[in-house]
Amino acid sequence: MRTGCYAVIFTSRLGAEAADYALWADRIEALARNQPGYLGHDSLRDQDGLGITVSYWNSEDAIARWRAHAEHATARSLGRERFYDWFRLDVCRVTRTYGFGER
Amino acid sequence: MRTGCYAVIFTSRLGAEAADYALWADRIEALARNQPGYLGHDSLRDQDGLGITVSYWNSEDAIARWRAHAEHATARSLGRERFYDWFRLDVCRVTRTYGFGER
Numbered sequence: 001m002r003t004g005c006y007a008v009i010f011t012s013r014l015g016a017e018a019a020d021y022a023l024w025a026d027r028i029e030a031l032a033r034n035q036p037g038y039l040g041h042d043s044l045r046d047q048d049g050l051g052i053t054v055s056y057w058n059s060e061d062a063i064a065r066w067r068a069h070a071e072h073a074t075a076r077s078l079g080r081e082r083f084y085d086w087f088r089l090d091v092c093r094v095t096r097t098y099g100f101g102e103r
Numbered sequence: 104m105r106t107g108c109y110a111v112i113f114t115s116r117l118g119a120e121a122a123d124y125a126l127w128a129d130r131i132e133a134l135a136r137n138q139p140g141y142l143g144h145d146s147l148r149d150q151d152g153l154g155i156t157v158s159y160w161n162s163e164d165a166i167a168r169w170r171a172h173a174e175h176a177t178a179r180s181l182g183r184e185r186f187y188d189w190f191r192l193d194v195c196r197v198t199r200t201y202g203f204g205e206r
Contacts, residue, residue: 007110007112007193007195009110009112009157011145011157013204013206042114042153042155044147044148044149044153044154044155045147046147050145050147051147052145052147052155052157054112054114054155054157060198079203080203084203084204085204086202086203086204086205086206087202087203087204088200088201088202088203088206089200089201089202090110090197090199090200091197091198091199091200092110092195092196092197092198093195093196093198094193094194094195095163095194095195095196096193096194097191097192097193097194098191098192099189099190099191099192100182100183100187100189100190100191101116101187101188101189101190102189103116103189103191
């Protein structure tokens with residue numbers, strides 16, 4: 001995204017019984033977009049439930065504040081209890097970035 | 104993946120005329136798996152051609168060596184010339200990682 005920014009890589013497997021998942025996912029995405037320090041995200045999920053979401057932030061503080069958001073905390077609990085078979089989260093510092101073409 | 108490792112986030116849009124793309128993608132994936140310092144990867148692409156591939160490496164040197172691999176360099180040229188409408192590559196240091204459940 002931008003050298004010196006932070007990326008959060010969320011890799012997950014959605015379980016078969018993920019009722020209400022789409023509602024929660026939409027809600028959390030809308031909240032994240034309005035957080036201070038949010039720079040953007042990309043998200044894909046395949047038909048087997050494997051998903052990768054990468055969100056970009058301007059500081060570690062912004063990530064910490066978003067982590068502390070009450071509704072996000074509720075969603076994370078639901079994630080562990082009901083939505084995901086497993087997930088992994090990597091918090092990263094972007095040390096360099098480059099690209100090709102206009103997105 | 105592992106705190107202190109490195110992640111390369113490759114976000115791309117595959118063009119409509121990507122003949123031979125699948126052959127090249129399979130070849131490059133097989134080569135990457137055998138590179139020193141390769142730790143794993145996750146990759147998804149949707150029906151509109153948007154893709155996210157995250158590969159994990161044990162050092163920046165390992166990423167540099169893989170970048171210098173001749174066949175990988177050829178593939179990157181083809182990527183710019185024929186396969187991708189655009190791509191973006193973020194090289195990251197993983198500052199912390201955690202997860203839930205057994206993958």
